[in-house]
Amino acid sequence: MGDSAISVKQLYKIFLLGKEKVRALNGVSFDIEKGQFVAIVGTSGSGKSTLLNMLAGLEAPTKGTIKIAGENIEHYNERQLVKFRRNHVGFIFQSYNLLPTMDAVENVALPLTFRGMDKSLREKKALKALKMVGLQKYIKHRPTEMSGGQQQRVGIARALVLEPEIIFADEPTGNLDSVTTEEILKLMQDVVRKNKTTLVMVTHDNHLASFADRIIRIKDGKIINDEKREQFKKNEEVC
Ligand SMILES: Nc1ncnc2c1ncn2[C@@H]1O[C@H](COP(=O)(O)OP(=O)(O)OP(=O)(O)O)[C@@H](O)[C@H]1O
Numbered sequence: 001m002g003d004s005a006i007s008v009k010q011l012y013k014i015f016l017l018g019k020e021k022v023r024a025l026n027g028v029s030f031d032i033e034k035g036q037f038v039a040i041v042g043t044s045g046s047g048k049s050t051l052l053n054m055l056a057g058l059e060a061p062t063k064g065t066i067k068i069a070g071e072n073i074e075h076y077n078e079r080q081l082v083k084f085r086r087n088h089v090g091f092i093f094q095s096y097n098l099l100p101t102m103d104a105v106e107n108v109a110l111p112l113t114f115r116g117m118d119k120s121l122r123e124k125k126a127l128k129a130l131k132m133v134g135l136q137k138y139i140k141h142r143p144t145e146m147s148g149g150q151q152q153r154v155g156i157a158r159a160l161v162l163e164p165e166i167i168f169a170d171e172p173t174g175n176l177d178s179v180t181t182e183e184i185l186k187l188m189q190d191v192v193r194k195n196k197t198t199l200v201m202v203t204h205d206n207h208l209a210s211f212a213d214r215i216i217r218i219k220d221g222k223i224i225n226d227e228k229r230e231q232f233k234k235n236e237e238v239c
């Protein structure tokens with residue numbers, strides 16, 4: 001398929017614990033289309049984070065190929081992976097990972113400094129991203145002066161500010177209550193549709209997964225189900 005954002009073939013990740021082999025990923029293959037919102041679902045220890053970390057170029061696989069944003073990254077060294085991540089991917093973390101001494105604009109603008117962008121343009125882009133997540137009134141707030149949901153909105157804005165082709169999120173609402181979780185999921189769904197960004201989200205929660213266009217279920221490092229939610233997509237288009 002020419003229009004894949006991510007293409008994974010026969011991916012294995014084997015950890016050695018003493019003499020014991022842990023097959024965290026045991027032969028996984030799939031393609032993700034550009035602009036698709038995919039949920040990777042499985043119970044604890046099924047291999048979700050291992051898969052996400054490899055797709056995002058945070059960890060190298062034991063075996064297999066990963067083509068993402070047009071690049072084969074499976075043999076990249078650390079320096080190449082850093083460059084790849086800076087240019088192509090955004091991350092949303094469960095624990096937000098905001099810097100406590102910085103306010104919302106500074107946190108969101110931070111990734112742009114690595115691109116050598118001047119300060120006024122960084123601020124302009126950060127403000128636009130914060131507006132996109134509905135935080136225009138909180139731009140001067142530090143993380144401790146915001147709720148968990150607001151902090152995660154900052155986290156989303158920080159991922160968006162780079163205008164990445166692909167965003168990875170590992171349990172992005174794991175620390176939030178159910179109402180805020182719904183709001184954040186709807187927001188993520190909305191912004192990736194508008195920006196035509198590919199979003200890959202890991203969760204153990206079936207309800208959260210139902211916000212995605214496609215659900216890939218994994219168990220013991222293998223795909224056990226792959227469901228495209230065409231009906232859901234059509235409904236959205238009609239609205
Ligand atoms: N660095 C490591 N060294 C050894 N084993 C590991 C390592 N990382 C993960 N594993 C093992 O690989 C398997 C998959 O782990 P992974 O973190 O991908 O699970 P997960 O689906 O993300 O679980 P959770 O929902 O609890 O976050 C588990 O059996 C885990 O113990």
Ligand SMILES: [Mg+2]
Nearest residue numbers: 048049050170
């Ligand atoms: Mg995990």
